[in-house]
Amino acid sequence: MTSETRLPPPGDAMVRRSSGEQAALYIRRLIFDGRLRQGDRVPQDEIARTLGVSRIPVREALLSLEREGWVTIRPHRGAFIGALDEAAVRDHYALYGLVYGFAARRATERADPALIERLTAVCDRLAAEDDPGEVARLNRDFDRLILGTASSPRLRAVLRAMVGIVPGNFFALVPGAIAVERTGSRAVLEAVRAADPEAAASAYAAMLKSQGDLVAALFSTRGLFTT
Structure with missing residues (x-):
C-alpha cells in the first residue's frame, strides 16, 4: 500500500462493535479486498484516523490478528501482513x-x-x-x-x-x-x-x-x- 492510497470508509459492519473489534474487522476487510497484501506494512495511523479511534484499539486489533495468523508484529518495525494458510x-x-x-x-x-x-x-x-x-x-x-x-x-x-x-x-x-x-x-x-x-x-x-x-x-x- 502506497502512502497516496486512501483507505475506504469502514462501512455498516462496524456498528455495535468495540473499537478493537472494529479495527480488527476493518483490517481483515482490507486484506480480503486486496488493499493490503502479504508483506505490506499495516498503516496504523491511517487506520486509526479512518475509524476515528486512537492507536490503542488498532494495536489491540493487531495483537488479536497476530494470534489468528493475519499479521506478524516485528518489534520496533511495525505490523506486517502475514501469509494466509x-x-x-x-x-x-x-x-x-x-x-x-x-x-x-x-x-x-x-x-x-x-x-x-x-x-x-x-x-x-x-x-x-x-x-x-x-x-x-x-x-x-x-x-x-x-x-x-x-x-x-x-x-x-x-x-x-x-x-x-x-x-x-x-x-x-x-x-x-x-x-x-x-x-x-x-x-x-x-x-x-x-x-x-x-x-x-x-x-x-x-x-x-x-x-x-x-x-x-x-x-x-x-x-x-x-x-
Whole structure:
C-alpha cells in the first residue's frame, strides 16, 4: 500500500462493535479486498484516523490478528501482513464444526419437542429465503436454538473466543454459502427429529466443513494464499 492510497470508509459492519473489534474487522476487510497484501506494512495511523479511534484499539486489533495468523508484529518495525494458510482456514471451520457438533449432540439428548418445532420453522424460512442479510439472521437463530438447548456456558465461552475470518456478511461474500446452509441445517434438524445425537453432531460438522471448503476456494480465487 502506497502512502497516496486512501483507505475506504469502514462501512455498516462496524456498528455495535468495540473499537478493537472494529479495527480488527476493518483490517481483515482490507486484506480480503486486496488493499493490503502479504508483506505490506499495516498503516496504523491511517487506520486509526479512518475509524476515528486512537492507536490503542488498532494495536489491540493487531495483537488479536497476530494470534489468528493475519499479521506478524516485528518489534520496533511495525505490523506486517502475514501469509494466509489454506490448511488453517479449513481447520478453523473444522473446529467450529466440532464445537457446534458438541452442542447439537447435547441439544438432541435433551429431546425437547419445542426445539424441533422451532428449528423446523427456521429451516422452512431458509428454504424460501435468498436475501443474504435475512439468511444470516436465520442462521443465527438456528445456532442460538441449538446452543440454548445445549445449555452449556462453557460452549458459549469457547465460541466467543473464536472469530469469523470472513470480514462481513458470510452469505453475501461467499458464493454457494446459502445453499450449504439450507442443506446442512435441514440435515441437523432431521437428526434432532430422529433423536440421533451422533448424527446431529456429524451433520453440523459436515455443514461447517463445506463452508470451510467454500471459504478456502474463495480465498484462493482472490489470491490470498501463498503459493
